[in-house]
Amino acid sequence: MFACKNQLLIWPSFIFNCSLQLFYLMFNFNTHEYYMKEALKEAYEAFTKDEVPVGAVIVCNNRIIARAHNLTEQLTDVTAHAEMQAFTAASNYTGNKYLDECTLYVTLEPCVMCAGAAYWTQISKIVFGAFDHKKGFTLINKNILHPKTELITGILQNECGELLKRYFKEKRT
Numbered sequence: 001m002f003a004c005k006n007q008l009l010i011w012p013s014f015i016f017n018c019s020l021q022l023f024y025l026m027f028n029f030n031t032h033e034y035y036m037k038e039a040l041k042e043a044y045e046a047f048t049k050d051e052v053p054v055g056a057v058i059v060c061n062n063r064i065i066a067r068a069h070n071l072t073e074q075l076t077d078v079t080a081h082a083e084m085q086a087f088t089a090a091s092n093y094t095g096n097k098y099l100d101e102c103t104l105y106v107t108l109e110p111c112v113m114c115a116g117a118a119y120w121t122q123i124s125k126i127v128f129g130a131f132d133h134k135k136g137f138t139l140i141n142k143n144i145l146h147p148k149t150e151l152i153t154g155i156l157q158n159e160c161g162e163l164l165k166r167y168f169k170e171k172r173t
């Protein structure tokens with residue numbers, strides 16, 4: 001009798017826990033997609049300025065504290081990648097040169113320079129969209145990142161990649 005009663009209690013709590021886990025997973029996934037869409041808005045902004053369309057946002061405590069896009073043409077500066085702009089803006093905002101509580105969302109895999117800059121910021125997490133099969137830092141060495149930096153790849157990679165393909169296609173014609 002008691003055993004039956006216990007079993008009746010165990011099942012709802014098991015289902016509740018599973019639902020919680022599922023909700024957590026979905027929430028995390030959606031969060032990455034949500035912030036990557038914000039980074040994509042920046043990439044579109046770059047596109048309209050005839051810049052290579054790469055966008056980035058930096059998130060701290062579920063809040064976007066920096067938004068940036070590639071500005072190499074406008075600034076005539078090969079180092080003006082979206083990530084570099086975003087690191088500077090985020091540090092200006094927080095007043096802290098380290099971004100160890102923050103996450104960088106960027107539409108394209110960072111290059112070696114930006115991965116190196118990310119190392120110096122000690123950023124907590126990097127989430128990128130499309131892989132850069134020519135100049136991505138993972139082609140050289142994933143250990144360029146700070147040991148504390150978690151890496152998540154491929155979020156909205158098709159959308160991020162398509163915009164770049166469209167840009168280079170239009171450039172050729």
Ligand SMILES: [Zn+2]
Nearest residue numbers: 081110111114
């Ligand atoms: Zn870069």
